[in-house]
Amino acid sequence: MVGLVSWCFRRAPWVVACWLLALGGLLFAAQHTGAAYRDTVALPSADSTVAADLLRGAGASGDQERVVVRSADSARLDTLAGRLRSLPHVVSVDPGPVSADHRVAVLDVRFDAEAEALGQAVADDFADVVRGADGNGVSAGASGQLAAMTAAAPGLGNAGIGLVAAALVLLLTFRSLTCVLLPVLTASVSVGCALAVVALLSHVLTVPKISTEIAALLGLGVGVDYALFVLTRYRQGIQDGLAAEEALATAAATSCRSVVFAGVTVCVSLFGMFTVGLAFLDGIAVAAAVSVLLTMFAALTLFPASLRLLGRRMRVRPVDAGGRWTRAARSVTSRPAPYAAAAVLVVAVLSLPMTGLRLGVPGADLDPPGSVTKVAAELLEEGFGPGANGPILVAGRLDRASVESLRETLLTRADVGPPGYLPGPVAVLTVVPRTAPDDPATTDLLAWIRTVGGPDVHLGGVVATQADFSAAITGRLPLFLLSVVGISVLVLAWVFRSVLIPLTAAVMNLLTAAATTGVVVWVFGAPLEPYLPVFLFAGLFGLSMDYEVFLIARIQEAWRRGADTRGAIVEGLVSTGRTITAAALIMALVFVSFAFVDARVVREAGVGLTVAVLLDAVLIRCLLVPAVMVRLGEANWWFPRRLRPREHRSGAIPVPDDNHEVLTSTDR
Known part of the structure; x- marks a missing residue:
């Protein structure tokens, strides 16, 4: 890690040139080949797919x-x-x-x-x-x-607003224009490369259009944050009197290592979406992971190179080690119980609306104003009733007597058109519900038709397809949650050589997920798109682990140097609190800029991730995690003896002193 970062620092012009060439080449290739986004959801074994195949045949x-x-x-x-x-x-x-x-x-x-x-x-x-x-x-x-396909085409204009807001926060935090330009330029170049790669991947994978906005949303957020954490550690080295390359090597040995683990954890969470088994979600996961990986790689290569070229103009002012963060950290660690109770109470209140969570695809009446789909939904409801925008096609190989009998039964709960007969023979009934497509009563009607129709009757149409999509995701949610949480816990256990730290982190992230979902349900109402909770959980779980890694890494550094657990927590909070909250605010500003785009699901994701990062950085990492760690004491660092490489302070892995590692890497 130190060798890579130092090499990029020493060969800055070549590294920057390579990134710019990569950006230009990828953008040219993406523009030349175009994109082949696909928004269709393949459900091979679903009843709606059987109905579609029957009608097609x-x-x-x-x-x-x-x-x-x-x-x-x-x-x-x-x-x-x-x-x-x-x-x-x-x-x-x-x-x-x-x-x-x-x-x-x-x-x-x-x-x-x-x-x-x-x-x-x-x-x-x-x-x-x-x-x-x-x-x-x-x-x-x-x-x-x-x-x-024309209702809400991807548009990334709001990303610029988010970056401008992030730049203002950086300017207020560091009082240096160079500190503003470095993270923003690093994130912009890496996300530009990522979006071009996603467009190229759309020719070989099922990548929905919404993936571009999701990739930009995550990439810009974590890209600025990763560069910010490296920049903060570099500035601390300069303040301690180190030369530029030594300060960067110190950052590489600490913050860059945390960036790698944080990025890997985000990708692990995103790849948990593969357990759902839908190509639609796989495309979103791949697009988001590509963006995160490229921004992580840019923080390790492009950022050090840019730092060499622009860092001479950077202003580094002394930072008071005391102040509000010291007082806050000592207050939390001295009275952990009240702080933990208050944090849990806030999370519980925010989670209450989650009881009204219902999955389904919102009706076209919620599409962007002026879109042809929204106009059609309004006209259909005006002329034919609320269910006209979601007719259900009942198809099956039935004789005429059975079709007429079924039609009479269906007329008791819905409007049914005259039967149609296709070669095969295949009979078709068009059922128009008396309620809107996203009304729970329509879902109940769908289930009832499948019951009275029997195994020879299959239901097609938009409403049936959406219901099958929701059922497919809901059925795989336990496996998805278990895989994301389980793998993330194993990664953190390997990073920190601890059992309780990753377990408590998983519980904290589940609390954040519950509160975030509750806020999204409260703001947008039900139903929510079936894949939104999956993406939100994967995204916020990975992003939450970012702050966990940065915070715990600093606490563990202090503990390894001989501080007790309480003292290490105070030192870790003082060292990272200002940076974590600034990073969370920056990420939230990028995310909230996406809350004003036309696509409803992107608005939901923007609001959800905004709430998640602010809640996690302020309430969870700065209050609840320290309070719980104080209560656990030395048990935080327990790890099975047979899995420890060497004995060192209750099982923690010994690492070289930062300065020793810096000198060794620099001498080489």
Whole structure:
């Protein structure tokens, strides 16, 4: 670690040039090849997939969209139908149902391929034609998979706002423009490379569009933080009178090592999403992990090189070792019980809304204003009722008598259209619920239809697919939680050679997860996207471990030098408290900037991660963790004797003195 960082410091121009060449080359390659994002969710064994395959085999192939128009002029409807027929890949445009007041009409548009195969360009052209019908008393929208591809395209403009806010915090913290530029430039270059890599990976993996915003969100947050922790330790070395390279080597032997373990822990948490077994989530995990790994690597290579080129202008002012953090640390360690009780009470209150957690895909009425899907949802509800935006397709190989009998049964709880018969033979009933697609009553209706229909009846459509998606994730949640928590505990146990420290860290992170989920449910209401809790838990668990690693590493350093546990905790808090809270504020400002984008799930992730890092850095790491560690005392450092490489202070691994390691690495 010291050798790599020192080498990059000494060969700064070459390292910076390599990173800039990599950024330019990756961006050129990504722009040249384009992206192939796929938002479809593959559920091979789900009932909705069986229904789709059954309909496809009976000849009902190709994407089907509904264009909803509100107009009293039938000529305008005919004009719109003609424009739709002229679009590439359109097979047919047929008149659909008309509302009772004859003001809202539906056009059924069939394409010659599925939405995923048609691609974003066809979706954009289709949406443009629909939007072109607006005006002069006419309002038009579209509903379907192709239309959904245009609802909230990725946009990273808010990331710049987050970086500006982060830069202001850095300026106020360090009072040096160089200290602002170094972390921001490091994070920007590494995230730019990561987004280009994600675009290239979309050609070989199932990567949803939302992955770009999630990768940027995590990459910018941890990128600035990782550089900040290395910068802080470097500045401390300069204040102690070390030369620049020696100060950097000290940072490499301590903070850079913590950065590596923190980055690995974040990636381990993200890769826990693979246990759910959905390619959709795998793509999000890979995209986020690529961003974290590149930002971690940039903190170890690009940041030291940039420090060599720009560090001469850095102002390093003496920092008072006492002050508020010393008083706060002594207060927490002297009265741990009240602080722990207060922290747990706050977490419990914030967690209360989690009791209302319900997974499902929110209706299109929550899509961005002006999107064709939102307009269609509003028009469908106005003309045909709340359930018209989520019809359920009931398909099966049934005789006519069985179909009519089933239809009569379904009419007792929903509106059912006349049966359709396809080659095969396959019978199809279109069921329109009397409640909105995201209403719990619609989910109950879906389960009831599957019960009364029997094994020969399969349910398709958006509502059925979303219900199967939620069920698939919910069924794998225990395995996902166990894998993320278990692997993270093992990693921390290996890093700190302790049993209780990783176990208490896992409990603390579970408390943070509960409080974060509660806040998201309270702010956005139910339902939440099925994959959001998975991503939030993986992300916040990994990010929480970042602060755990940085804090405990400093506490353990002090303990190894001979301090008792209470004294080591005070020294660790004083050394890292200011930096951790500044880092959390920076990360929160980056995350909260994503709370104002069009995509609802990104807003939820932005708010959730903002709450998570602030809650974790201030309440958990600065209050609850120190209070619990004081109570545990020397038991914090217990580790099975047979797993310890050498005896050293109750089982901790001996490490070289920082200054000795610095001199050795520098001499080499």
